[in-house]
Amino acid sequence: MVKEKKFHFTFKVFIRLLIFGLIIYFSINWFSSKKQSVLGDVDITPNLYQKLPENSRYQIDKFFKDTSTLIQQKLNGFPQKQIKEIKKAVIKNVSDDIIKNIDKD
Numbered sequence: 001m002v003k004e005k006k007f008h009f010t011f012k013v014f015i016r017l018l019i020f021g022l023i024i025y026f027s028i029n030w031f032s033s034k035k036q037s038v039l040g041d042v043d044i045t046p047n048l049y050q051k052l053p054e055n056s057r058y059q060i061d062k063f064f065k066d067t068s069t070l071i072q073q074k075l076n077g078f079p080q081k082q083i084k085e086i087k088k089a090v091i092k093n094v095s096d097d098i099i100k101n102i103d104k105d
Contacts, residue, residue, distance in 0.1 A: 030064045 049057065 026064075030068065 049060075052060070
């Protein structure tokens with residue numbers, strides 16, 4: 001028997017949620033922007049971003065570009081793969097039901 005652990009909202013959990021939220025926020029801004037500069041168009045941080053050294057801005061831009069490229073590569077053909085897997089699962093379930101009904105009779 002598996003024991004169920006109770007959820008405790010701790011400071012560690014809060015920090016993880018905060019980091020996750022920030023990642024999502026900046027990702028949405030990155031994917032919605034059309035300019036080369038990643039964080040230059042964000043309403044909250046344009047001054048902060050502009051004050052960063054050129055090398056740091058380059059590294060931030062490069063990180064987001066590399067990450068978006070990686071995500072696009074991983075998602076290439078994703079819907080088609082999912083549809084194919086669903087079709088396989090439906091066919092397998094139907095064939096299993098047919099075999100079960102044949103064995104039953």
